[in-house]
Amino acid sequence: MSTLLTNVCKQYDQGKTVLKNVTAEIETGEFFVIVGPSGCGKSTLLRMIAGLTQISDGEISIDGQVVNNLPPKDRNLTMVFQSYALFPFLSVWDNVAFGLKARKHDQSEVEERVNNALKMVNLEDLKDRKPRELSGGQRQRVALARAVASDAKICLMDEPLSNLDAQLRIKMRQEIYALQRKLGITLIYVTHDQVEAMTMADHIMVLHDSKVQQIGTPAEIYKTPANEFVAGFFGVPPINILYATKISDKAIRVNNDFQVDLDQTVTEKELKVGIRPNELIVEKADELSANATVQNVEFLGDEKIVYATFSNGNEVSAIVPSDAHFDMFENIKITSTNNVLLFNQDGINVTANREDLINA
Amino acid sequence: MLKTSATDVIPEKKVEAKQKSKFKLTANDKYYASIFAGPSLFLLGLFVFYPMFRTLYISLFLTNTFGNTTLFVGLENYVKLISSPDFVSSMWVTLVYVVGVTFFTIAMGLLLANLASQKLPGIAIFRTLYSVTMGVSVSVAAIFWLFIFNPSAGFFTLLTKMLNLPTINWLANPTNAMWAIIITTVWMHLGFVFLVFLGAIESVPTTLYEAADVEGVSKHYQFFHITLPMISPTLFFISTITIIGSFKSFGLIDLITKGGPTNATNMLVYRIYNDAFFGGNYAKSSAEAIILTVIIAFFTYLQFKFLEKKVNY
Numbered sequence: 001m002s003t004l005l006t007n008v009c010k011q012y013d014q015g016k017t018v019l020k021n022v023t024a025e026i027e028t029g030e031f032f033v034i035v036g037p038s039g040c041g042k043s044t045l046l047r048m049i050a051g052l053t054q055i056s057d058g059e060i061s062i063d064g065q066v067v068n069n070l071p072p073k074d075r076n077l078t079m080v081f082q083s084y085a086l087f088p089f090l091s092v093w094d095n096v097a098f099g100l101k102a103r104k105h106d107q108s109e110v111e112e113r114v115n116n117a118l119k120m121v122n123l124e125d126l127k128d129r130k131p132r133e134l135s136g137g138q139r140q141r142v143a144l145a146r147a148v149a150s151d152a153k154i155c156l157m158d159e160p161l162s163n164l165d166a167q168l169r170i171k172m173r174q175e176i177y178a179l180q181r182k183l184g185i186t187l188i189y190v191t192h193d194q195v196e197a198m199t200m201a202d203h204i205m206v207l208h209d210s211k212v213q214q215i216g217t218p219a220e221i222y223k224t225p226a227n228e229f230v231a232g233f234f235g236v237p238p239i240n241i242l243y244a245t246k247i248s249d250k251a252i253r254v255n256n257d258f259q260v261d262l263d264q265t266v267t268e269k270e271l272k273v274g275i276r277p278n279e280l281i282v283e284k285a286d287e288l289s290a291n292a293t294v295q296n297v298e299f300l301g302d303e304k305i306v307y308a309t310f311s312n313g314n315e316v317s318a319i320v321p322s323d324a325h326f327d328m329f330e331n332i333k334i335t336s337t338n339n340v341l342l343f344n345q346d347g348i349n350v351t352a353n354r355e356d357l358i359n360a
Numbered sequence: 361m362l363k364t365s366a367t368d369v370i371p372e373k374k375v376e377a378k379q380k381s382k383f384k385l386t387a388n389d390k391y392y393a394s395i396f397a398g399p400s401l402f403l404l405g406l407f408v409f410y411p412m413f414r415t416l417y418i419s420l421f422l423t424n425t426f427g428n429t430t431l432f433v434g435l436e437n438y439v440k441l442i443s444s445p446d447f448v449s450s451m452w453v454t455l456v457y458v459v460g461v462t463f464f465t466i467a468m469g470l471l472l473a474n475l476a477s478q479k480l481p482g483i484a485i486f487r488t489l490y491s492v493t494m495g496v497s498v499s500v501a502a503i504f505w506l507f508i509f510n511p512s513a514g515f516f517t518l519l520t521k522m523l524n525l526p527t528i529n530w531l532a533n534p535t536n537a538m539w540a541i542i543i544t545t546v547w548m549h550l551g552f553v554f555l556v557f558l559g560a561i562e563s564v565p566t567t568l569y570e571a572a573d574v575e576g577v578s579k580h581y582q583f584f585h586i587t588l589p590m591i592s593p594t595l596f597f598i599s600t601i602t603i604i605g606s607f608k609s610f611g612l613i614d615l616i617t618k619g620g621p622t623n624a625t626n627m628l629v630y631r632i633y634n635d636a637f638f639g640g641n642y643a644k645s646s647a648e649a650i651i652l653t654v655i656i657a658f659f660t661y662l663q664f665k666f667l668e669k670k671v672n673y
Binding site: 050051052071072073074077078079081083085087088089090098099102103146150 | 565567568570571572573574575576577578581585586589590592
C-alpha cells in the first residue's frame with residue numbers, strides 16, 4: 001500500500017498554474033523528498049497531500065483510497081510545519097498532547113504516548129517549559145514529538161530545518177532520518193536544499209516550472225539527471241554547462257576549444273555538455289597554450305575550488321587538490337575527463353545510459 | 361594639562377562616584393527635559409492633578425452653593441454616603457450595568473469578529489458594517505435608540521405588534537430601562553471592540569489552525585483552545601477598558617433615561633453630576649467621585665493581579 005499521485009494539477013482562479021500533471025508513487029515506509037527551487041509548487045503539493053489545499057484535477061490516493069475530498073483529519077497523517085506551529089501558551093508536554101486531548105483519548109493513553117514521544121526526541125527534561133524558553137532545535141523536536149505521538153502512518157514535513165543554523169541543521173537531519181527509520185513511517189519531506197534531499201531521501205522528486213523533472217534515488221538523480229535543470233540543481237559547486245560540437249562519431253569539441261573522446265556515439269551535431277567540477281582537469285600553462293584565466297580560488301580544506309573564465313568569456317568552476325597552487329589571473333589550461341553528461345539543444349539528457357555509474 | 365600626581369587622583373575618584381549614581385542629570389539634560397516635559401506637565405497639572413486633589417480636599421469639607429469649603433468634617437461625607445440606601449442602590453445599579461455591558465460587549469464582539477474573520481465572499485461588507493458604530497456620536501446614537509424604544513411608534517413596538525406579542529415599555533419599567541441602557545451601550549462599544557478582536561484573531565498564525573486540522577481537532581475546540589488563548593492579551597485589554605469605560609458612562613444615560621425610572625439607571629457618574637450641578641452639593645458629589653475612583657482603581661488592580669500573569673505567554 002502506498003500513496004499515489006495521478007496527474008495532480010493545481011490552478012488558481014486567476015488561471016495561474018502551480019502544478020501540472022504530477023504523477024508519483026510514494027511507497028510505504030520510505031523517505032520521499034520533494035525538492036525544487038522556491039516557487040516551484042512543492043509546498044502546494046505537500047498541502048494537497050495533507051488536504052489543506054484542494055486539488056484542481058487528478059487524483060490522490062492513500063492506501064488504495066481516493067482522498068481528494070477527504071478532510072485532513074481523515075487521511076491519517078501528520079504534518080510538521082516550517083514554523084513548527086507550536087502553541088506559545090502551552091508547555092512542551094501539552095503541545096504534544098494537544099491533538100490527542102482534543103480527540104478525547106484516554107488520559108492514560110495520552111500520557112503514555114506523549115511520554116514515549118518526548119523520550120524518543122530526548123525532550124523529557126524540558127516537558128514543562130514553554131516554547132519561548134526553548135532553542136530552535138528544541139522547538140523543532142517538539143514538533144517532531146507531536147508527529148510521533150499522533151501515531152499516523154504518514155508524516156509530512158514542510159521545510160522543517162530552514163529556520164535552523166547550519167550546524168544544527170546537520171544534527172537535526174540525522175535525527176529526523178534516524179526517527180523515520182526507527183518508526184518505519186512514510187515521510188514526505190519538502191525542501192529547497194539539494195543537500196538535504198541527497199543525504200536523506202530514498203527517492204527524490206525534482207519539481208521545476210510546475211512540472212516533475214525527475215523521480216529517482218539520489219544516485220540516479222546525481223549520475224543520470226533527466227535534463228540540464230536537474231544536473232544543475234544537484235552538486236556543489238553546480239555542474240558546468242558548456243556548448244560542444246561533434247567532431248567525429250565518438251568525439252566532441254567543448255567550448256570550441258578542447259576535445260573530449262567519448263565511449264558512446266554522438267548523433268547530434270550541436271549539443272551541450274555538462275561537466276562536474278571534479279571532472280575538469282586544470283593545469284598551469286604558458287600564455288600560448290592557456291585557454292582560461294583564474295578568477296578566484298576558494299580553499300575548502302582538503303580541496304580547492306578554482307573559478308575561471310575561458311578566453312570566450314564562459315565561466316567554469318573546477319575542484320583541484322588543496323596542495324595545487326593557483327593565483328588569481330594566472331593562465332591555465334582546462335580540459336576534461338570523458339566522464340561528462342551530454343544534453344541536446346532542449347536540455348534533455350542524451351548520454352548513453354550507464355547502469356554501472358549508478359551502482360558504482 | 362600639566363598636573364601633579366596628587367591632583368591627578370582626585371578627578372578619578374569623582375568619575376567613579378559619578379558612575380555609581382547612574383541617572384545623574386547634567387544641567388543640559390535638565391534643560392532639555394524641562395522643555396520637552398514642561399508643557400504637558402503644566403497642562404496635566406492644571407486640568408488633571410489639580411482638580412483631582414481639589415476634589416479630594418473638598419470631599420473632606422462642607423460646601424456652600426458656590427462650591428467653597430465652609431467646615432472641615434473629615435470623613436463624615438463618606439460615612440453619610442455609605443449609610444444612604446439611595447447611594448448604595450446606585451452602586452448596585454452601576455455594578456449590574458458594568459457587568460452586563462462588559463459581558464455582552466465582549467461576547468458579541470468575539471462572536472462578530474470570529475464570524476468576520478472567516479474567508480467568505482463579501483465578508484468585507486460585514487466587517488465595515490460591524491465597525492460602523494465607531495463613527496457614531498453618543499447623541500446621534502441616543503436619538504436613534506430613542507426612536508427604536510419609543511412605546512407608540514418605535515421599531516420594537518412595531519415588531520411586537522406585527523408578531524401579536526404584548527408590547528414592552530422599554531423606558532418606563534425599571535428592569536427594561538436597565539436593559540435598554542445596556543443594549544445601547546453595548547451597541548456603542550461594539551464597533552471598536554469588534555475591530556480590535558478582529559485584528560487579534562487575524563494575527564493568529566494560520567499554521568496553528570492547520571496543525572489542528574491535520575490532527576483532527578474540531579473547529580469548536582480550536583476556537584476555545586487556540587483562538588481564545590492566543591488573543592488573551594487583547595481580551596484582557598478590552599475587558600479592562602470596557603469595565604473602566606462603562607463605569608464612566610454618562611452621555612447615553614443622560615440622553616435616554618436621565619437616571620430613571622425611579623433611579624433604576626442612576627449610575628454613580630450620573631449621580632455625581634446631578635448632586636454637583638443640580639443639587640449644588642459639591643462636598644457630597646466630591647466624596648462620590650472619590651469613591652468611584654477607588655472602585656475603578658480596585659477593579660483594575662484585581663484584573664492586573666489575577667489575570668495579567670495568565671495572558672502573557
